[in-house]
Amino acid sequence: MFSYIEGLQAEMRVYYTLWQCGPELRILVSGEAGPAVRCTFPADMECRARNLLQYLYENAVMPSQAADVLADCCTVGQVEVLNAGC
Known part of the structure; x- marks a missing residue:
């Protein structure tokens, strides 16, 4: 929380x-x-995902x-911007 x-x-x-999804x-x-x-x-990149989180x-x-941060760090991951409420 930011004050x-x-x-x-x-x-x-x-x-x-x-979280894991399939x-x-x-x-x-x-x-x-x-x-x-x-x-x-991919599920086999759990250590990398945890480190990024x-x-x-x-x-x-x-x-x-x-x-931008994830796009720079996720050479194998797919980055998406979702609408509010997703």
């Missing part, structure tokens, strides 16, 4: 999720509003920047 800082940022929550792993970075970002990996969380990467 409200007058003139700098609104209060908001950002969610970082990793033969794939998916990372989802989403906020309370706006688009979410999803990156899909940790990086996103520890560096508080916002959904608006997550697509």
Whole structure:
């Protein structure tokens, strides 16, 4: 959760999720509003996916920047920007 800082940022929550969906792993970075970002990996890349999720969380990467970060880091993953609410 990000605190409200007058003139700098609104209060908001950002969610970082990793789950297995059949033969794939998916990372989802989403906020309370706006688009979410999803990156899909082959299931045998679990260690890489977990490391990326940790990086996103520890560096508080916002959904608006997550697509660029994941695209730079996911040479084998597919990065998608999803509509709000996905």
